[in-house]
Amino acid sequence: MxxxxxxxxxxxxxxxxxxxxxxxxxxxxxxxxxxxxxxxxxxxxxxxxxxxxxxxxxxxxxxxxxxxxxxxxxxxxxxxxxxxxxxxxxxxxxxxxxxxxxCTDDIADYVMSCILRANKPIDSYGSALNDRIWGLPAAGKLRHRIQGSRLFIIGLGRIGRTAAAKAKALKMEVSAYDPYVNEEAMDSMGVRKYDSLEEGLGEADYVSVHARLTSETEGMIGIEQLSRMKPDALLINTARGKIVREKDLVEAVTNHIISGAIVDVVAVEPPSFDEPIFHCPGIAVTPHVSYLSxxxxxxxxxxxxxxxxxxxxxxxxxxxxxx
CATH class of the missing domain: 3.40.50.720 (NAD(P)-binding Rossmann-like Domain)
Known part of the structure; x- marks a missing residue:
């Protein structure tokens, strides 16, 4: 047997x-x-x-x-x-x-898709067309082009490094926070190292979370950290939902502290779907599919x-x- x-x-x-x-x-x-x-x-x-x-x-x-x-x-x-x-x-x-x-490439591709969607929201013009609006009036608030925009990566492991390389290919400026990766290693990737999480958040147009969930990282991003971000910055989380304090993220987006968020993970999985994060305008939630191909x-x-x-x-x- x-x-x-x-x-x-x-x-x-x-x-x-x-x-x-x-x-x-x-x-x-x-x-x-x-x-x-x-x-x-x-x-x-x-x-x-x-x-x-x-x-x-x-x-x-x-x-x-x-x-x-x-x-x-x-x-x-x-x-x-x-x-x-x-x-x-x-x-x-x-x-x-x-x-x-x-799934390193798959999640990094998801991050790039989030950045591209935020910059060119091609799925959001239906209401303008229904109202027979064309050209500049249909565009809404303009964003800076991706080239030269700043991506801040939290956690520069396999996925973070791959996302950095793809962002560099788009001619973005890439920085990272990872206490376990030294400055020399980041320099070799063309990534600027921040020793302070808050400082990195404050400089970024896009923030992508790739840290492992540990006792140190659980809840590491709350309202204090989100308040350091630019009002037009976007948060992307494909790591673990509990790294970002979900209630604080909803508060930050609702009160326009940041422009929005795209998350593929939530604090409780599988969710009940009644959680506030699913009903917050400005937060796009995908059903933990970023890794799939x-x-x-x-x-x-x-x-x-x-x-x-x-x-x-x-x-x-x-x-x-x-x-």
Whole structure:
């Protein structure tokens, strides 16, 4: 009898890529699936799982992890694993695997799309046409051209660096705040380093958040920081919703402290859709899709399953979370 692999997810429509990888490695493996309300299945069969494949929204806390009798790895669909109690898992000899870098270009492309949309809002002229308005009167408030505009990146990891390169290709001026990247490294990318988050915010036309969610970064952008931004600046968040204080962002946009925001992440996911951020004019919310393309989706599913195979075979795996 092969290993029992337990998938906990409610988002994917199929698991063809994962099953192909798992069955090729372990022809006699058993694969079972549960939704986000998995606790009942944990007691029925999940406690015997040799490996878990988990959607990023699934909370695997110390209580759930303590019941796992055979588990060797929890492989998370994504580059983040903030809902898994890594410390508890590690104490039980369970590796936490994740998939960094699979959607770097896709998210950077999303950021560029936000900047282009803000600069040339081609989907917003319907009312002008309905009112038979043409030319300059239809344009509304003019924005400065993208060339020469300033992009400030918070978190200069893989995605932040790729966004910087794409912005440089548009001839934007790029700066960043990242305490873990030195000035020499930023200089080599043509990026200006700010040691102060607030100073960088104050200079930017566009701000893009790419920091990892940690105890240090949670809530790092609130009304005080947003008030440092230019009144016509745009905030873009594709990282984690809790990095930006959602209530403060709504306040800042509502009171015209900043011009608006485009966010692909919110504080609570999946959301109820009743949260104020969904009903604030000036804030465009997309349903956590910035990472998606045909290529990124296939890579994510395949690598997540491959992480399981490597751990169960005792092979070296570099994409392991630690505390």
């Amino acid at each position: 092969g290993p029992l692999i337990w998938i906990i997810d409610e988002e994917w429509l199929d698991y063809e890529d994962e099953i192909r990888v798992l069955e090729q490695a372990f022809p006699s493996c058993a694969i079972k699936k549960s939704g986000y309300d998995y606790r009942g299945d944990l007691d029925k069969f999940g406690y015997l799982a040799d490996a878990i494949i988990s959607q990023i929204y699934v909370k695997l806390d110390a209580g759930a992890i303590s019941k796992l009798e055979k588990c060797k790895v929890i492989s998370v669909y994504g580059g983040g694993y903030d809902r898994v109690d890594v410390l508890s898992a590690n104490k039980r000899g369970i590796a936490i695997a994740f998939v960094p870098g699979y 045909v290529e990124s989706f296939k890579e994510l599913k395949t690598r997540t399953a491959e992480n399981v195979v490597k751990v169960l075979r005792g092979e070296e795996l570099k994409d392991i979370a630690s505390v």
